[in-house]
Amino acid sequence: MKGMALEMVFQMFLYIVVILVVIGIIINFRESILSALKLCDYIPGGCPQKEECTAIQSTEVSITESVLKKYCDFCWSKTGAKDFSKDCLCYVVSGSFSPDSYILSDYCNLKCDKSVTSVIFTYSHLLKKVLIEC
Amino acid sequence: MKGIALEYVFIIVVMVVVILVSISIIVGVIKPELLPEFRVVTDVRYACSEYNSTQITFENFKTVLYGFLTDQCNNFSAELRQDITFEDIKRAAKEVDRKIEVVQLSSCHFLGTNTHSVYTCCDDIFETGKKINITRREIKNSDVLICGQ
Numbered sequence: 320m321k322g323m324a325l326e327m328v329f330q331m332f333l334y335i336v337v338i339l340v341v342i343g344i345i346i347n348f349r350e351s352i353l354s355a356l357k358l359c360d361y362i363p364g365g366c367p368q369k370e371e372c373t374a375i376q377s378t379e380v381s382i383t384e385s386v387l388k389k390y391c392d393f394c395w396s397k398t399g400a401k402d403f404s405k406d407c408l409c410y411v412v413s414g415s416f417s418p419d420s421y422i423l424s425d426y427c428n429l430k431c432d433k434s435v436t437s438v439i440f441t442y443s444h445l446l447k448k449v450l451i452e453c
Numbered sequence: 454m455k456g457i458a459l460e461y462v463f464i465i466v467v468m469v470v471v472i473l474v475s476i477s478i479i480v481g482v483i484k485p486e487l488l489p490e491f492r493v494v495t496d497v498r499y500a501c502s503e504y505n506s507t508q509i510t511f512e513n514f515k516t517v518l519y520g521f522l523t524d525q526c527n528n529f530s531a532e533l534r535q536d537i538t539f540e541d542i543k544r545a546a547k548e549v550d551r552k553i554e555v556v557q558l559s560s561c562h563f564l565g566t567n568t569h570s571v572y573t574c575c576d577d578i579f580e581t582g583k584k585i586n587i588t589r590r591e592i593k594n595s596d597v598l599i600c601g602q
Contacts, residue, residue, distance in 0.1 A: 330464070337471055344478060352478070372568070374554040406566035411556050435559045441566040450565045453558070 372398070372407035372442075379414035382438055384421045386412070387451060390440050391427035394449045398442035399426055409449070410440040416453065427451060494523050501526035508532045514585070515545045521589050521597045522549045522571070529587040537579045542599065546571045561586075561600035569594040576601065 345352065350366050353359055359366035379386050394409035417434045428446070431438055431453035438453045497520040504513050509531040520526035543555040554570040561574040567590065579585050584602035589595040 333464075333468075337468075341471070341475065344475060348478070374556075374568075374570070406568045408554055408556070408566070408568040408570050411554075430565065433559070437557070437559070439556060439558075439564065441564055441568060443566045446565075452564050453560075 372403070372405070372409075374408040375410050377410055377412045379412055382412060382414045382416040384419075384423075386414070387421055387427070387429065387438075388423060391423060391449045391451065394440045394442055395424070395426050399447055399449065403442060404444060406444050407442040408439070409442060411437060412440070413437040494525075495519070496525070497523075498525045501529060504531055505529055506531060508534045509585075511535045511537055511541060515548075517587060518542070518545050518571075518597070518599075519549050521587055522546065522553065522569075524589075524593060524595070526587075527589055527591055530584060532584050533579055533581050536581050537585070539573060539577045542571065542573055561598065563590065563596055563598055567592065567594070567596055569596065571597045571599065573599045574601070 353362060354366045377390070390410045390412055394407075397403075398407045398409065413436060415434070415436060416431065416438050418429075418432045421429060423429060426448050428448045429451045431451060433453065435453040438451055441450050441452065442448075443450050497516050500513075500516045501520045504517055509517070513531075514533075514537055517526060517529055517531075521529070539555070539557060546553045546555050554568070556570055556572050557577075558564075558572050558574045564572070579599075579601045586600045586602065587597065588600075589597045
């Protein structure tokens with residue numbers, strides 16, 4: 320009877336360890352598990368988005384106000400709008416650019432004041448702005 | 454005795470299932486890109502200092518660029534013994550870290566942001582016999598600026 324009792328204790332201990340390990344894994348990777356099982360829509364607040372910053376090379380015939388707005392908005396939507404926590408190189412756009420008094424969104428800061436053949440859109444975490452430089 | 458043996462078989466089966474499920478969860482959840490990269494950084498500070506103000510080959514340039522991208526060198530200037538193109542620099546930078554972007558600028562200056570990228574100015578090629586300057590801000594993961602003279 321004593322032997323059986325010890326066996327039970329060992330089993331209980333084993334089960335508790337296994338259960339704790341599984342619970343630990345689930346808690347640690349809950350966000351990944353939820354997104355893998357596509358359950359993000361069903362939890363309040365959804366799953367936190369991963370911060371991804373990839374630079375994209377693009378070519379335009381000429382870089383006009385609408386082109387500047389387009390790329391600035393794209394850059395802002397993937398960085399500033401998501402409260403991105405570091406600087407990001409968003410786009411390198413090739414095309415003829417001439418400086419002018421362009422009217423852009425508040426979060427766009429045009430810093431290129433010369434005629435060039437490519438402009439660079441970067442997000443500044445410090446300024447919370449998309450910088451357009453050359 | 455038979456009952457105990459069966460019990461053990463059942464426990465072993467349960468344990469095997471639990472282990473397999475745990476492994477599959479870990480393998481499925483931890484994607485390779487999420488795993489931290491254990492990168493060994495070679496000390497090239499001596500090379501940066503030794504090659505500074507000398508004539509360098511493309512191989513020397515690659516060593517120095519590695520030093521800049523791993524926060525070991527800050528300022529460097531040398532004369533080229535071989536042509537180095539924009540594509541060469543791009544390849545060399547990607548060998549160090551495939552996520553690093555190499556961008557060509559129209560003038561030799563740092564941008565207002567710091568994205569751990571390599572910026573070159575101003576032509577597609579740095580020619581043999583010409584001087585090349587490499588600088589970085591003295592901060593972690595700084596941009597690297599490569600200009601010709």
